[in-house]
Amino acid sequence: MRKIDKQQPPQLFTSWVKEKPTNINQNQRFEQLHEQHQWGIVSALRESLSxxxxxxxxxxxxxxxxEQKDTMNEHxxxxxxxxxxALDYSNIVASCKNLGQCDNAHKGKPLPLTPLMPECETELKFSISGRVKGMTTRACVTIQTLNLGDTERNNRALIEKRKNIIQSLLFSEGLDPDDRITLEDDDIVYLLIEELKNIENGKLRPFSPVLINVVNNFK
Ligand SMILES: [Zn+2]
Known part of the structure; x- marks a missing residue:
């Protein structure tokens, strides 16, 4: 996970929230977005969060x-x-729609560690195997709830995807996880992390927070 710095909600959404009738609650107002087919607002929200x-x-x-094909507004x-x-923008994020994980696995359960907390970048530890491990109890609960791939039995597809991306990065940088890190490698690691933080056309490289996490463990 990567800590999300929340920005301002889109104007369309703010206006919709302001027009909430007093006889309904926040959750009912949120449900009205779908009931009343307010797709313009739903997609403005999704785009802004993404x-x-x-x-x-x-x-x-x-x-x-x-876009709707692969992105959800998720509380x-x-x-x-x-x-x-339900209408609190600081409680809404964009999730993928992959089955059996993330939004699809979360449902109505509590999340003790979230991408709104800076610790989300350190309490999850990714290894070159592609697996993730929780370093705290709350991290373990969140990994289980969102099914983020602690074991192959739980989410083989995600683990395989991460493993391939991690290994191709290490290979292309000439970093061998089995070798002891030398002083020279230290510079490579530093530069690599800077490169992985790079935002191009408003986008981060897919899984870059995972890659940074793995590379950081090399130090
Ligand atoms: Zn996801």
Missing amino acids: AEQYYLCAYCCCSISG VEARALAPQR
Whole structure:
């Protein structure tokens, strides 16, 4: 995960929230977006969230387009648990639509570690095997809830995808995880991390936060 710095909500959404009738609650107002086919507002929301996340899924960091085909507006604190936060832009992120993980796995469960917390970048540890491990209890719970690939049995597809991306990066940089890191490699690692933080046309490289996490463990 990568810490998300929330920006301002899109104007269309803000106006919609302001027009909420007093006899309904926030969650009912959010549901009206779909009931009343307010697709312009739904897609403005999705696009705005995707842009502030540099077009990476809030949870697994795969690439998202910001369009309906592969991107969801997702509540970090689930609407079932916090209906009063259903219209709170700081509680909404963009998630991928991959089955069995992220938004699709989250449902109404609590998330003790979220991409709105800076610790999300350090309490999850990725290895060159492609697997992820929680360094704290809350990280383990979040990994399980979102099914982020702690074991092949749980999410082989995601682990394989990460493994391939990690290995091709290490190979292209001439970094051998089995070798001891030398002083010279230290510079490569530093430059590589800077490169992985690079934003091009408003986009981060798919899985770049995962790659940074792996490379950081080389130091
Ligand atoms: Zn995802």
